[in-house]
Amino acid sequence: MLTPIQTIKKKRAEAVNRIISKGYLSTKRVYVGMATCEIAAGSKDVMDVFRQAIANGLTDVYLSQKGCAGRCNLEPTVEVVEEGKIPVKYGRVTPQRARDIVERHLKKGEIIAEWTI
Amino acid sequence: MKETKYKLTLCDGTACIQNQSKVLHQALEAELDKHGLRQSVSIHLSGCLGICQKGPVLIVNPGYIMYGRVQVEDIPEIVESHLVRNKAVTRLIITEDHLYNRFFRIFGDVDFFGKQMRICLRNCGVIDPENIDDYLSLRGYEALAKALESMTPEEVIAEVKKSGLRGRGGAGFPTGLKWEFTAKQTADDKYVICNADEGDPGAFMDRSAIEGDPHTVLEGMIIAGYAIGAKKGIIYIRAEYPLAIERLEKAIAAAREHGILGANVLGSDFSFDIEIRLGAGAFVCGEETALIHSIEGHRGMPRPRPPYPSVKGLFGKPTLINNVETWASIPVILLDGGKWFSTVGTETSKGTKVFALAGKVHNTGLVEVPMGTTLREIIYDIGGGIPNGKTFKAVQTGGPSGGCLPAKYLDTQIDYESLAKAGSIMGSGGMIVIDEDSCMVGLAKFFIEFTQDESCGKCTPCREGTKRMYEILTRITEGKGQPGDIEKLERLGEMIKRSSLCGLGQSAPNPVLSTIKNFREEYEEHIHSKKCRAGQCAAMLSYTVNVKCVGCGACKRICPVGAVEGTRKEKHLILQDKCIRCGQCYEVCKFDAITKA
Numbered sequence: 001m002l003t004p005i006q007t008i009k010k011k012r013a014e015a016v017n018r019i020i021s022k023g024y025l026s027t028k029r030v031y032v033g034m035a036t037c038e039i040a041a042g043s044k045d046v047m048d049v050f051r052q053a054i055a056n057g058l059t060d061v062y063l064s065q066k067g068c069a070g071r072c073n074l075e076p077t078v079e080v081v082e083e084g085k086i087p088v089k090y091g092r093v094t095p096q097r098a099r100d101i102v103e104r105h106l107k108k109g110e111i112i113a114e115w116t117i
Numbered sequence: 118m119k120e121t122k123y124k125l126t127l128c129d130g131t132a133c134i135q136n137q138s139k140v141l142h143q144a145l146e147a148e149l150d151k152h153g154l155r156q157s158v159s160i161h162l163s164g165c166l167g168i169c170q171k172g173p174v175l176i177v178n179p180g181y182i183m184y185g186r187v188q189v190e191d192i193p194e195i196v197e198s199h200l201v202r203n204k205a206v207t208r209l210i211i212t213e214d215h216l217y218n219r220f221f222r223i224f225g226d227v228d229f230f231g232k233q234m235r236i237c238l239r240n241c242g243v244i245d246p247e248n249i250d251d252y253l254s255l256r257g258y259e260a261l262a263k264a265l266e267s268m269t270p271e272e273v274i275a276e277v278k279k280s281g282l283r284g285r286g287g288a289g290f291p292t293g294l295k296w297e298f299t300a301k302q303t304a305d306d307k308y309v310i311c312n313a314d315e316g317d318p319g320a321f322m323d324r325s326a327i328e329g330d331p332h333t334v335l336e337g338m339i340i341a342g343y344a345i346g347a348k349k350g351i352i353y354i355r356a357e358y359p360l361a362i363e364r365l366e367k368a369i370a371a372a373r374e375h376g377i378l379g380a381n382v383l384g385s386d387f388s389f390d391i392e393i394r395l396g397a398g399a400f401v402c403g404e405e406t407a408l409i410h411s412i413e414g415h416r417g418m419p420r421p422r423p424p425y426p427s428v429k430g431l432f433g434k435p436t437l438i439n440n441v442e443t444w445a446s447i448p449v450i451l452l453d454g455g456k457w458f459s460t461v462g463t464e465t466s467k468g469t470k471v472f473a474l475a476g477k478v479h480n481t482g483l484v485e486v487p488m489g490t491t492l493r494e495i496i497y498d499i500g501g502g503i504p505n506g507k508t509f510k511a512v513q514t515g516g517p518s519g520g521c522l523p524a525k526y527l528d529t530q531i532d533y534e535s536l537a538k539a540g541s542i543m544g545s546g547g548m549i550v551i552d553e554d555s556c557m558v559g560l561a562k563f564f565i566e567f568t569q570d571e572s573c574g575k576c577t578p579c580r581e582g583t584k585r586m587y588e589i590l591t592r593i594t595e596g597k598g599q600p601g602d603i604e605k606l607e608r609l610g611e612m613i614k615r616s617s618l619c620g621l622g623q624s625a626p627n628p629v630l631s632t633i634k635n636f637r638e639e640y641e642e643h644i645h646s647k648k649c650r651a652g653q654c655a656a657m658l659s660y661t662v663n664v665k666c667v668g669c670g671a672c673k674r675i676c677p678v679g680a681v682e683g684t685r686k687e688k689h690l691i692l693q694d695k696c697i698r699c700g701q702c703y704e705v706c707k708f709d710a711i712t713k714a
Contacts, residue, residue, distance in 0.1 A: 001384065002384060003262075003266050003384070004261070004262035004263075004265040004266040004382075004383035004384060004385050005259075005262045005263060005266045005267070007262065007376075007383045007384050008253075008258050008259055008261070008262035008383060011253050011258075011375060012253050012254060012256070012257075012259075015249070015250035015251075015253035015254045016250075016253075016254045018250050019250055019251070019254055031242075033242065035324075035325055035328040035329060035360070036324060036328060036358070036360045036361070037321070037325070039360070064245045064248075064251075065245050065246070065247065066241075066242050066243060066244065066245060066246070066329070067240075067241040067242055067244075067246045067325065067328050067329020067330060068241060068242060068325040068328060068329055068483060069224065069241060069242025069243075069329075069483075070230075070238070070241070070242065070325070070482040070483030070484060070485075071229065071480070071482050072475075072481040072482040072483070073479070073480060073481045073482065077242075079223060081223060084179050084180060085179045086121070086124055086178050086179045086226070087222070087223045087224075089223070089224065089227065117227055117229075
């Protein structure tokens with residue numbers, strides 16, 4: 001019988017494994033803000049762009065939602081995080097910008113500096 | 118733009134400054150210049166990182182390499198080895214880190230977040246709130262496991278008391294004491310309640326905290342259940358937060374599936390479960406006794422205290438009620454220690470506070486700062502100041518229960534006592550910045566309109582008094598103010614404060630009284646000169662055409678009531694008896710030819 005701390009450590013290890021097996025470390029992680037405020041600013045459409053891109057064959061991307069980071073005036077926000085690199089934070093992401101992020105950043109690795117926070 | 122290769126974050130907390138971090142900053146800049154790296158390396162300042170005993174702290178990104186006890190002599194080595202040759206200086210690396218610093222791994226180089234310290238919001242914007250794996254992977258529910266396995270309920274309460282945490286709902290009652298009172302009661306049933314009935318206009322701290330990281334609230338509540346001997350938790354949240362409710366439901370379901378909620382939590386002999394109760398959005402239900410009535414199925418009305426809910430609460434049983442932010446602080450206190458938590462903040466107020474920064478500032482948003490941060494730091498350093506070159510006029514804290522502080526209070530340190538001393542309150546965390554374009558009388562009217570609407574009607578002073586105050590303020594803004602109105606407002610306000618039963622009535626006159634105290638001349642202008650200096654009270658405005666008019670006719674075309682007369686290329690005229698002062702002519706004129714006075 002495991003103690004509570006042993007139980008939670010086991011659960012954590014399993015959770016970390018599940019996350020890594022989805023490509024957490026090996027890919028570009030894309031976080032789309034999906035709190036009420038972000039959704040009101042249009043983040044659902046932005047999320048759809050990324051989902052669609054993955055459905056259309058975009059690989060090496062770990063797509064996740066996130067809560068509100070607190071940057072109301074720059075929402076919707078999207079982060080692209082790659083292990084060992086400085087996380088890139090985009091603000092005021094429209095569906096059009098999201099499509100450009102897919103084409104330029106996710107596919108070609110180009111950071112679109114003018115949209116970063 | 119050239120890509121930044123390294124981003125350095127230098128801790129700018131008080132302890133690190135005392136340890137010469139400013140000198141380090143200069144040395145770093147000089148050293149970067151020497152190697153010609155100024156273009157590819159950026160230096161950022163952060164608020165206290167909470168690792169003061171290892172300070173000064175320098176973080177190098179990417180990689181989140183953290184150097185501690187950095188001395189000026191170490192700078193050349195760090196620059197030459199790490200930034201030039203990409204080899205970290207292992208002898209200086211420290212691995213101590215706090216739970217909340219995870220946030221800064223992603224956002225540490227954004228200046229908006231620099232002065233912040235994210236304890237409650239540590240996972241907001243970092244993890245997927247709908248995936249318990251994300252929470253578990255960041256030491257989620259470890260504090261609960263630690264409490265269950267290695268601490269007695271008394272030790273948990275002692276830890277919370279040691280932290281100095283005070284209720285984040287606004288009143289600031291010491292959380293540990295509240296827990297202790299409830300724990301001491303003997304009863305067959307006890308309840309733990311999360312008060313998520315956030316109702317201040319313009320405040321959204323609780324919603325964001327729940328939407329960004331629901332599990333931390335659950336964890337705090339389960340720990341409290343263990344500490345006070347309760348088996349049941351209830352989250353009281355308003356129905357107008359559908360996404361927060363959905364995420365809480367998902368979180369509760371996932372926690373049950375993992376054996377974290379339900380019978381025998383994490384294999385221990387402690388059982389606890391949580392359910393959600395929806396409120397219909399009445400402001401008064403944020404008051405704890407009204408909230409309890411609402412959960413019991415009665416009308417949401419407060420009752421006199423004592424007995425306090427800790428003795429006789431929900432269904433007559435001992436009940437522990439805390440705010441969302443209070444709950445979110447608990448796991449950090451247990452993991453990093455109450456002693457550490459008490460090092461953050463001021464003498465009387467420990468830890469951090471979340472504020473919803475709104476109004477006339479560049480960067481609106483949700484900010485979490487250590488207690489003791491000044492209003493100026495929040496509004497100017499984090500908020501980026503007032504847009505469009507306007508002048509700061511006041512900051513409103515505490516929503517409809519709080520007050521307006523003018524510029525002379527900008528250097529007030531934020532804690533429960535100093536805000537009260539300045540004439541406002543901490544409140545639940547609304548912070549509205551006001552510039553010269555806002556009318557203080559109109560602002561007071563807005564808040565009193567809100568409270569008179571939300572008054573439950575139980576006490577006459579609150580029900581009738583706020584209504585009368587609203588009427589007086591309305592007539593002042595309509596240009597029909599009478600001499601003596603200010604004194605009447607003051608008398609009424611003091612009386613309502615003294616004779617109301619609950620916090621709603623006791624604090625409802627605050628926005629009016631504090632604006633009278635700090636902006637009395639504006640009230641006097643409205644009453645005696647029939648003038649609104651902000652140009653907001655429509656009834657006191659008049660629009661006239663001045664000599665700059667070229668006779669383009671734009672105002673004539675847009676005027677909805679045909680109050681503008683004039684022939685093309687000649688100066689136009691506004692008929693004052695027809696004008697409804699909508700201001701459309703003023704907006705449309707390209708030649709500044711309309712004077713608003």
